[in-house]
Amino acid sequence: MADQYKIPYLNAVIRMFGSxxxxxxxxxxxxxxxxxxxxxxxxxxxxxxxxxxEDTVDDLIKVCQKNGGELA
Structure with missing residues (x-):
């Protein structure tokens, strides 16, 4: 994890997905x-x-659905 913004970014995306x-x-x-x-x-x-x-969350929805997730 060389990028210092990676963890804050992941945190923000997870929070947005949850909301x-x-x-x-x-x-x-x-x-x-x-x-x-x-x-x-x-x-x-x-x-x-x-x-x-928002676009990243949309991508995550598609990835999770392809792997058996049912949220949409």
Whole structure:
């Protein structure tokens, strides 16, 4: 994690994801972790951090759905 903004960015995205679905931060993290959203954010951080947080949340929804998640 060479980028000093990576953790604050991940935190902001997880919080925004949770607020979109009325989840606590812990619930949002667990959902994203279980359905490979966190892995996606870490792997594609270089691209995703250039997008708006709303666009990133939209991408996470698609990734999680492809991995069995049912929130939409």
């Amino acid at each position: 979109r679905f009325d989840l606590t931060i812990q619930q949002a993290f667990r959902y994203l972790y279980n359905f490979k959203g966190i892995r996606f954010l870490l792997e594609y951080y270089d691209v995703e951090h250039t997008l708006s947080i």
